[in-house]
Amino acid sequence: MDVLGVVTVVAVGLLVGVELAVAVFVNPMLDRLPGDAGLAARSDGARVLGRVMPFWYSGSIVLGIVWVVLEWGGPGVVPVGVATALLAAAIVVSVALLVPINDRVTRWSAGDAPSDWRAQVGRWDRLHYGRVALLVAAFALVAVGLLGA
Known part of the structure; x- marks a missing residue:
């Protein structure tokens, strides 16, 4: 369980680090x-990130679920369970709000971008801040879970 906890903290921590950066x-x-x-x-x-991040988010959720299942009733289960729910919420937010904008951005170049491209990426940035807040909370809870385990 110690290895699973450390791997989960590292995976979620790196995810938060990339998104925060x-x-x-x-x-x-x-x-x-x-x-x-x-x-x-x-x-x-x-x-690039549109190809990588779905696997990273999903992998982090799987690690959280495995942790909760294997440690059911243990001291770290509640924070890790809440963290996993926050990661799932981040995926829902991503798919519903951020991915549609991201998909448009992947096809733009200087010659064919819409005139409001700055407004669209500005909206993406504002939504992304909310997602980062969810991820920071999830990371903190996973770390608390590791300390309680």
Whole structure:
């Protein structure tokens, strides 16, 4: 169980780190580039992370579920169970709100982006902040679960 706990904390922690870095550092830097220069980078980032993140989110949820099942009744189960529910909520938010915007962004280039592309990625960024908040809470709870295990 110690190994499962550490693997879960690392997986969720790295997930939070990537999503937090995108929200706080990467996208704001891209937005400061002149003209449409940040558009190509956002489009490429949307493609790359759009392929990887579904597996990372799903894997984190599976780790949480396995932890809860194997440790049922143990001291870390409640925080890890809540963390897993928050990760599931983050997936629902992603699929319902963020993925449709992300799918559009993957197809844009400087020559064919819609005139409101900045407004669309701004909406994505605001929704992403909410998702990051869910992930930070999930990470904290997984860490609490590991301490209680």
